[in-house]
Amino acid sequence: MYSQGLIGADGRTTESEEFLARFQARIDAEEKIEPNDAMPEGYRRTLVRQIGQHAHSEIVGMLPEGNWITRAPSLRRKAALLAKVQDEGGHGLYLYCAAETLGVSREEMTEELLSGKAKYSSIFNYPTLSWADMGIIGWLVDGAAIMNQIPLCRCSYGPYARAMIRVCKEESFHQRQGYELCMSLAFGTPEQKAMVQDALNRWWWPSIMMFGPHDADSQNSDQSMAWKIKRFSNDELRQKFIDATVPQAEYLGLTLPDPDLKWNEAKGGYDHGPIDWSEFWRVVKGQGPMARDRIKARKKAWDEGAWVREAALAHAEKRQARKMAAE
Amino acid sequence: MVQTTPLWEVFIRPRNGLAHKHAGSIHAADEVLALQAARDVYTRRGEGTSIWVVRSADIVASDPDQAAENFEPTADKIYRHPTFYDIPDDVGHM
Numbered sequence: 001m002y003s004q005g006l007i008g009a010d011g012r013t014t015e016s017e018e019f020l021a022r023f024q025a026r027i028d029a030e031e032k033i034e035p036n037d038a039m040p041e042g043y044r045r046t047l048v049r050q051i052g053q054h055a056h057s058e059i060v061g062m063l064p065e066g067n068w069i070t071r072a073p074s075l076r077r078k079a080a081l082l083a084k085v086q087d088e089g090g091h092g093l094y095l096y097c098a099a100e101t102l103g104v105s106r107e108e109m110t111e112e113l114l115s116g117k118a119k120y121s122s123i124f125n126y127p128t129l130s131w132a133d134m135g136i137i138g139w140l141v142d143g144a145a146i147m148n149q150i151p152l153c154r155c156s157y158g159p160y161a162r163a164m165i166r167v168c169k170e171e172s173f174h175q176r177q178g179y180e181l182c183m184s185l186a187f188g189t190p191e192q193k194a195m196v197q198d199a200l201n202r203w204w205w206p207s208i209m210m211f212g213p214h215d216a217d218s219q220n221s222d223q224s225m226a227w228k229i230k231r232f233s234n235d236e237l238r239q240k241f242i243d244a245t246v247p248q249a250e251y252l253g254l255t256l257p258d259p260d261l262k263w264n265e266a267k268g269g270y271d272h273g274p275i276d277w278s279e280f281w282r283v284v285k286g287q288g289p290m291a292r293d294r295i296k297a298r299k300k301a302w303d304e305g306a307w308v309r310e311a312a313l314a315h316a317e318k319r320q321a322r323k324m325a326a327e
Numbered sequence: 328m329v330q331t332t333p334l335w336e337v338f339i340r341p342r343n344g345l346a347h348k349h350a351g352s353i354h355a356a357d358e359v360l361a362l363q364a365a366r367d368v369y370t371r372r373g374e375g376t377s378i379w380v381v382r383s384a385d386i387v388a389s390d391p392d393q394a395a396e397n398f399e400p401t402a403d404k405i406y407r408h409p410t411f412y413d414i415p416d417d418v419g420h421m
């Protein structure tokens with residue numbers, strides 16, 4: 001669903017000046033870097049970490065929405081939610097496969113997620129308390145994801161850029177079905193409108209935190225920008241998202257829970273109130289209300305799937321042996 | 328012992344008349360499961376009418392460090408291109 005400003009990346013690298021200059025020249029010429037090309041270790045490490053975090057976010061992101069599939073109020077909504085959650089699983093797989101081209105294995109990445117070593121987007125550590133959350137997540141969380149992901153389609157690393165093109169094509173459906181769901185509640189009974197307003201109140205700040213820390217506090221951004229892994233800063237993307245979202249909330253007749261939000265004619269965008277970064281870091285560090293449940297659910301799925309993986313491999317081996325014997 | 332599930336490269340023909348094109352990769356124990364997984368992961372919206380899967384380990388690739396000697400000679404053989412030859416306009420389109 002989403003990629004956050006990279007958490008804890010490290011762009012340090014130790015290659016010779018000449019090698020780095022040659023690599024940078026390729027990047028500056030907008031050449032794409034492909035899997036077997038020579039690349040600085042810092043570039044490879046940054047991408048492994050970012051693509052891994054992104055893939056984990058897609059996979060963990062299936063859980064908050066999966067929570068509501070059986071309780072969808074109509075077949076139409078259930079089919080849409082099911083398709084969306086399946087897409088998020090697909091996004092995770094496209095991204096794992098892009099990371100694997102950098103020499104990291106799927107098993108290592110899974111292990112890092114389950115052990116808590118790898119991070120994923122902190123937005124998924126919030127609970128989904130009402131049906132309206134399904135609308136708000138599609139509208140805001142997928143909406144923020146789209147803002148983040150569209151520039152990633154031009155990322156300098158070819159396999160990541162190609163995976164993102166595929167992802168972005170699918171995200172638009174996610175956001176539209178969410179906004180449509182919000183419309184049906186916002187234009188419904190007073191209780192329905194109150195329910196969607198409550199969901200908006202809970203998800204607004206976590207959604208704008210999805211763009212990561214302010215530019216001044218985001219140490220890894222400069223190197224990622226120079227390597228064209230990242231094309232816009234966290235604050236630039238956050239601004240674009242807010243500017244796009246305010247009129248959408250107005251159309252729904254809903255109020256964004258920020259009393260300081262107001263149009264700034266001079267900059268041609270909205271100003272917003274202070275973001276509670278202590279909450280952001282608390283949630284990133286795994287103290288979100290659902291952090292333990294999310295990892296527990298992934299572990300359970302992994303452990304309970306072990307016999308299936310083993311059986312499939314045993315069956316494949318048996319078939320292979322039979323084929324060899326017949327030859 | 329932890330066994331790892333093999334990696335497969337997936338190629339999809341968007342529609343008849345076009346060639347299969349690389350779409351990505353998936354993990355699967357054998358070719359039957361690989362085809363099924365490739366269908367689920369890469370063709371949820373009519374992206375294709377045919378899928379190939381190939382074990383990633385079976386792909387032989389040229390070395391990017393040799394890209395210069397492998398591919399650059401084509402750039403200086405300009406006489407291989409039609410525009411190298413001057414044909415008068417009077418002759419008509421050729």
Ligand SMILES: [Fe+2]
Pocket residue numbers: 001088142145171174
């Ligand atoms: Fe999504």
Ligand SMILES: [Fe+2]
Pocket residue numbers: 001002058087088091167171
């Ligand atoms: Fe996604």
